[in-house]
Every structure is written in structure tokens, then in C-alpha cells.
Amino acid sequence: MKGTLHEINGRYALTFERFFSRPVExxxxxxxxxxxxxxxxxxSTGEMDLRVGGKFHLDDGEGSIYEGIITELDPPNIFAFREVDDWLRFELRSKGDGCLLRFTHTFDDRSMAARTAAGWHGCLEVLDMVVDGKPAVWPDNMAEWREKYAKEFNQKG
Structure with a gap:
């Protein structure tokens, strides 16, 4: 799994595809x-109102708490939400003995692409652990992924 960067309607989008050896549900x-x-x-800080227009709270770790607002919900295939000005979309579909996740994060600031891609790379690794029923252990290779994505996206590391 590796993220790609592209442009959509004047904004930037990171897209990841990841296969899970578990069913869509x-x-x-x-x-x-x-x-x-x-x-x-x-x-994430806790509860989620799982419906279109539903909200959940997010904490940036720097003293700001803001809302995520669910913009699209089609269980068990599509979950999308807005986080300030960013749009995040998870799409699941069955594939063989498991499912394929296509995740897209749309944002404005291209200079944050490598850092954001490295963060999502780590998040999706941990999601894989959670789905498999394993303890969530955050990878310690984020700096390495930032450098790889910076090189790929022609950015400073």
C-alpha cells in the first residue's frame, strides 16, 4: 500500500488502496x-453520531477541538466526512476472500502532502491491526515514510 497524490478540482487528493483479508463488514x-x-x-475523542450530518469531536493535540461531520454514509461500503476544510472518504468493496479499501483525503495545502501521506500510511497500518483484533501499535517509521513521500511528491522532507 502506498499513497498517490493527484489534483481534483483545484485541490489535492491523497489516495490509498489497501486489501484486507477480512470481509467488508x-x-x-x-x-x-x-x-x-x-x-x-x-x-478522535470519543462518540460518533453515525448518520449523514452526524458529528464527532476531534482534538489536534495542540489545544484545538473541532468537529468531524459525516457527509456520506452507505453501510457497509461508504463512509465520508468533512474535517474543517478537508474531505475524507472510505470506500469498501468485496474482493476475493476479503475487501479492498479505497481511501481519499482531499485538502488545499500541497506543502503538507508528504507529512499527511506518512500519517495516513501509519493510520491505515494501525487500522489493519485493529481489524485483525490485534493491539494498536503505532509504527516508528513515520520519518522514513515522510522522506519517501517527500521524494515521490517532489517536496522537502
């Missing part, structure tokens, strides 16, 4: 259940 649970979400999404 299991991965859906990992993405949308608040207890699971809190393990792999580092800014």
Missing part, C-alpha cells in the same frame, strides 16, 4: 465503530 466495523475508530484515528 469487519473492516466497516473497524472504520465506523467509535471504540475501533479511536484506536487508529489519532484525533
Amino acid at each position: 469487519k473492516v466497516w466495523h473497524g472504520i465506523t465503530d467509535p471504540d475501533c475508530f479511536n484506536q487508529w484515528y489519532p484525533f
Whole structure:
């Protein structure tokens, strides 16, 4: 799994595709259940109102708490939300004995692409652990991934 960067309507989008050896419903649970979400999404603070227009709170770790607002929900295939001006979309579909996750994060500041890609790379690794019922252990290779993505996206590391 590696993220790609592209442009959509004047904004930037990071897209990741990842295969999970679990059925769609299991991965859906990992993405949308608040207890699971809190393990792999580092800014989540707790409960989630799982409906279009539903909200959940996020904490940037620097003293700012803001809302995530669910913009699209089609269980067990699509979960999308807005986080300030960023748009995040998770799409699941069955594939063989498991499912394929296509995740897209749309944002404005291209200079943050490598850092954001490295962060999502780590989040999706931890999501894989959570879906497999393993303890969430954050990888210690984030600096390495930032450098790889910076090189790929022609940015400073």
C-alpha cells in the first residue's frame, strides 16, 4: 500500500488502496465503530453520531477541538466526512476472500502532502491491526515514510 497524490478540482487528493483479508463488514466495523475508530484515528475523542450530518469531536493535540461531520454514509461500503476544510472518504468493496479499501483525503495545502501521506500510511497500518483484533501499535517509521513521500511528491522532507 502506498499513497498517490493527484489534483481534483483545484485541490489535492491523497489516495490509498489497501486489501484486507477480512470481509467488508469487519473492516466497516473497524472504520465506523467509535471504540475501533479511536484506536487508529489519532484525533478522535470519543462518540460518533453515525448518520449523514452526524458529528464527532476531534482534538489536534495542540489545544484545538473541532468537529468531524459525516457527509456520506452507505453501510457497509461508504463512509465520508468533512474535517474543517478537508474531505475524507472510505470506500469498501468485496474482493476475493476479503475487501479492498479505497481511501481519499482531499485538502488545499500541497506543502503538507508528504507529512499527511506518512500519517495516513501509519493510520491505515494501525487500522489493519485493529481489524485483525490485534493491539494498536503505532509504527516508528513515520520519518522514513515522510522522506519517501517527500521524494515521490517532489517536496522537502
